[in-house]
Amino acid sequence: MIVFQKPHALTDAPMHYCPGCTHGIVHRLVAEAIDALGIEGKTVGIAPVGCSVMAYNYFACDMIEAAHGRAPAVATGVKRSDPDGLVVFTYQGDGDLASIGMAETVHAAARNENITVIFINNAIYGMTGGQMAPTSLPGQVTQTSPYGRDVKACGYPVRVCEMLATLDGPEYLERVAVNNIKNIKAAGKAIRKAFQNQIDGKGFSLIEVISSCPTNWGMTPQKALEWIDEKMIPYYPLGVYKDRSAAKEENA
């Protein structure tokens, strides 16, 4: 009996990510959710700009490449063209979603667009070589902050889930991590729920995945996973930040 194999919704193309990059894990979790819900034939994914720019090579469903940061806007258009027939998700990094695409993200959430957003937060710009991102931690050393992020000059990191939770729009916001088995299982569950919400017509779901970047953090893959526990999770606490349906049930 096969206990574990590559999900059907991933292609056979070898991924271009660096050794130990957790993008591959999140790709697989998304594919497993697509498989579990049996929606591969009607799913459209929107690839971002960033390390996961070539995500369209790896997902077996239909994929569209969006301009930098504009994935939620493209997803809005696709979803509105066939609201009942299509399942639309975007897969975006922090440089894409929290920097250049912040406006698109906030407004898609405020409109409660019925889409699923997978947001990879690794606190750095990976593809361009490790520059400081909006989500880089205070004091974090990057290519453009060699003495550590100075919050007086560069401001503070953006906590996307907390910020979006202040809006009335979004249906579901959760932050998960993929640095150990327990967190990966929880992340898979959250991603599946985000897709289920869309199928049920509930609205905007965003799953923020705390991810690692061993290459640009300058660590071994193992050390990078420990760094998530030590530094990232204390600043970006895991958990559900908004679940409107659950809140409604409680009030009922």
Next chain:
Amino acid sequence: MAKLTFKTEICKGCGLCINVCPKNVLELSKDKLNSKGHHPIEAARPDDCIGCAFCATMCPDCVITVER
């Protein structure tokens, strides 16, 4: 009896699977290289495998298939 199969050609040798294995089954190959130049993963102690699939859950590249 659990059985592991590896797509060694796409393994990047990151070793994330080694650390999560509760039975210390896996090791990076010392004498093999794949075409990308990585030392791929292999089951050094296959008889100890309990088929928990932690390694496959952790692997970013879907290298490992687990049968039980």
